[in-house]
Amino acid sequence: MTATTLHRPTHRDALYLLEEAFGDGRMVTLFGRCTVDYDGRATSSLGPGDRLVVCKPDGTILVHTDEKRKPVNWQPPGCTHRASVRDGHLRVRSERSTPTERLDVAFERIDQVTAYEVTDRSDLRLQGSEEDLRRRILDDPALVEEGFVPQATERETAAGPVDVFGEDAAGRPVVVELKRRRVGPSAAGQLQRYVEAVDEEFPDEGVRGVLVAPSVTDRARELLAERGLSFVAVEPVADEGDDESGDGDSVAKAEGDGGDDGADAGRDDGPDAGDDAADESDDAADDTAE
Amino acid sequence: MTATTLHRPTHRDALYLLEEAFGDGRMVTLFGRCTVDYDGRATSSLGPGDRLVVCKPDGTILVHTDEKRKPVNWQPPGCTHRASVRDGHLRVRSERSTPTERLDVAFERIDQVTAYEVTDRSDLRLQGSEEDLRRRILDDPALVEEGFVPQATERETAAGPVDVFGEDAAGRPVVVELKRRRVGPSAAGQLQRYVEAVDEEFPDEGVRGVLVAPSVTDRARELLAERGLSFVAVEPVADEGDDESGDGDSVAKAEGDGGDDGADAGRDDGPDAGDDAADESDDAADDTAE
DNA sequence: GCCTAGGTCCCGTTC
DNA sequence: GAACGGGGCCTAGGC
Numbered sequence: 001m002t003a004t005t006l007h008r009p010t011h012r013d014a015l016y017l018l019e020e021a022f023g024d025g026r027m028v029t030l031f032g033r034c035t036v037d038y039d040g041r042a043t044s045s046l047g048p049g050d051r052l053v054v055c056k057p058d059g060t061i062l063v064h065t066d067e068k069r070k071p072v073n074w075q076p077p078g079c080t081h082r083a084s085v086r087d088g089h090l091r092v093r094s095e096r097s098t099p100t101e102r103l104d105v106a107f108e109r110i111d112q113v114t115a116y117e118v119t120d121r122s123d124l125r126l127q128g129s130e131e132d133l134r135r136r137i138l139d140d141p142a143l144v145e146e147g148f149v150p151q152a153t154e155r156e157t158a159a160g161p162v163d164v165f166g167e168d169a170a171g172r173p174v175v176v177e178l179k180r181r182r183v184g185p186s187a188a189g190q191l192q193r194y195v196e197a198v199d200e201e202f203p204d205e206g207v208r209g210v211l212v213a214p215s216v217t218d219r220a221r222e223l224l225a226e227r228g229l230s231f232v233a234v235e236p237v238a239d240e241g242d243d244e245s246g247d248g249d250s251v252a253k254a255e256g257d258g259g260d261d262g263a264d265a266g267r268d269d270g271p272d273a274g275d276d277a278a279d280e281s282d283d284a285a286d287d288t289a290e
Numbered sequence: 291m292t293a294t295t296l297h298r299p300t301h302r303d304a305l306y307l308l309e310e311a312f313g314d315g316r317m318v319t320l321f322g323r324c325t326v327d328y329d330g331r332a333t334s335s336l337g338p339g340d341r342l343v344v345c346k347p348d349g350t351i352l353v354h355t356d357e358k359r360k361p362v363n364w365q366p367p368g369c370t371h372r373a374s375v376r377d378g379h380l381r382v383r384s385e386r387s388t389p390t391e392r393l394d395v396a397f398e399r400i401d402q403v404t405a406y407e408v409t410d411r412s413d414l415r416l417q418g419s420e421e422d423l424r425r426r427i428l429d430d431p432a433l434v435e436e437g438f439v440p441q442a443t444e445r446e447t448a449a450g451p452v453d454v455f456g457e458d459a460a461g462r463p464v465v466v467e468l469k470r471r472r473v474g475p476s477a478a479g480q481l482q483r484y485v486e487a488v489d490e491e492f493p494d495e496g497v498r499g500v501l502v503a504p505s506v507t508d509r510a511r512e513l514l515a516e517r518g519l520s521f522v523a524v525e526p527v528a529d530e531g532d533d534e535s536g537d538g539d540s541v542a543k544a545e546g547d548g549g550d551d552g553a554d555a556g557r558d559d560g561p562d563a564g565d566d567a568a569d570e571s572d573d574a575a576d577d578t579a580e
Numbered sequence: 581g582c583c584t585a586g587g588t589c590c591c592g593t594t595c
Numbered sequence: 596g597a598a599c600g601g602g603g604c605c606t607a608g609g610c
Binding site for chain 1: 292293295297317319321331332333334335336337338339340341342344346347348350352354355356357358359362363364365366367401402404406407408409410411412413414415416417418419448449450470471475476478479480482483509512513526527
């Protein structure tokens with residue numbers, strides 16, 4: 001029995017199921033009319049309404065309305081769930097310390113309670129992260145600029161860890177900040193912080209800073225320019241067009257618009273819209289619902 | 291009927307319920323063994339496992355495992371949900387454009403499907419935000435420093451909008467950056483950005499920068515010091531100890547350790563642990579479950 | 581435990 | 596629509 005459900009249960013019956021489920025590590029959903037109160041890092045209260053509440057065995061609790069991706073209220077993992085009946089309400093309380101915070105969900109009506117046995121061993125595999133961009137740069141440092149030689153990643157400075165630290169063709173220190181997506185002013189400021197910190201380590205060596213990302217906003221570009229920092233446009237994963245066959249030694253083969261290299265190669269991005277058209281066609285479905 | 295549930299449905303029966311629910315704006319949960327594939331701003335794939343899937347009428351979809359607050363996969367509001375049966379699987383697809391991205395959940399086994407009618411008009415009321423801190427500062431500018439006169443909020447600069455802009459007792463421009471919680475290096479960098487931008491607007495006027503937050507990390511404090519910026523410790527909501535009875539004209543009554551005012555009042559925070567002890571006692575419960 | 585930064589961040593607001 | 600910054604951000608990785 002992987003899913004145990006009660007329809008329109010009494011508060012007491014719902015309580016018994018919650019007792020069991022919290023005890024043996026099952027995940028629980030409740031749906032009904034409730035109010036929610038939170039006190040901790042901030043304080044909030046939510047009047048009555050129909051919501052879906054999810055309690056996870058790791059101590060997470062989520063309160064979802066019919067809108068938005070974020071729960072209207074929640075508690076992160078590590079909390080302790082407790083349920084009780086009082087004042088004619090089923091109350092689910094989730095608490096933790098460090099920081100001290102508490103979430104109370106009080107149901108005046110419960111439409112459904114379900115306890116699920118969950119078995120999930122699969123790990124998510126994800127591509128397109130900053131980590132992928134880092135690997136791409138280390139595989140082919142010329143993507144940053146001709147002659148760039150990486151020397152360290154996550155190199156510590158007084159202002160924090162630098163993504164990629166190295167030397168340019170002239171032997172000057174180079175600070176590289178990587179972003180998986182289009183960057184704004186904060187990334188420019190971050191790079192500036194690191195460059196200033198490294199500059200104090202290597203006085204009079206002319207430390208340089210390069211922001212590597214798919215694209216950059218106008219204001220961020222201006223901030224970079226004012227501070228003598230560079231931008232280079234690189235996607236976290238290679239575009240499908242160019243074959244990245246080589247084993248890391250391939251140097252800037254088909255850079256397209258071979259413009260001025262070195263400092264400023266930023267062009268607007270744009271999703272390119274070239275969606276792979278070779279997916280399964282929808283008309284082949286047995287049945288379809290929208 | 292606010293909740294319609296199918297237990298161990300056939301793919302086709304589940305499909306019909308999804309059809310109806312997507313059509314009339316109901317929220318849906320599915321639980322069963324599925325794989326998940328995502329392609330859009332990044333790309334991911336997740337092997338088979340038991341998960342809870344939530345489809346909201348606003349186009350949100352969430353895939354939750356038994357751990358963590360964040361869904362392992364998701365699609366934000368604005369997407370279009372479609373369901374179909376093919377290859378012996380029930381597939382729920384959620385798509386959108388700008389950016390183009392698609393999420394596919396393929397169930398090999400469905401333990402339960404439920405459609406909910408949701409009515410929720412209540413708005414969350416939350417206290418302790420940066421907005422609250424801003425109001426507090428505007429009510430009592432002396433919390434920043436004696437003689438501070440706020441002149442504008444969200445004042446635009448070349449580097450972005452400044453939280454509070456004003457003058458100090460000597461008539462010098464002051465840039466104030468507010469944070470509702472303990473600040474790190476990025477906040478120091480943000481303040482520096484703004485101060486530099488304002489400095490170009492008012493050359494030779496000695497523009498000052500003040501970071502206002504509950505507390506500050508050591509490294510951020512160093513960064514501020516190196517750049518001649520100040521930190522002032524203020525909580526987003528007044529502590530329960532001091533009575534903030536006055537109507538905005540109260541000036542720094544009981545600041546506790548009346549140390550050196552003006553520049554650096556940073557001490558470590560600590561939640562103070564003084565939880566209100568006047569809540570309902572647990573032993574008065576009708577019934578309790580942990 | 582705190583610190584630091586990334587994220588398919590989400591989200592509201594403004595332009 | 597893009598951009599910019601807040602968030603009870605969450606989460607991972609170091610120390």
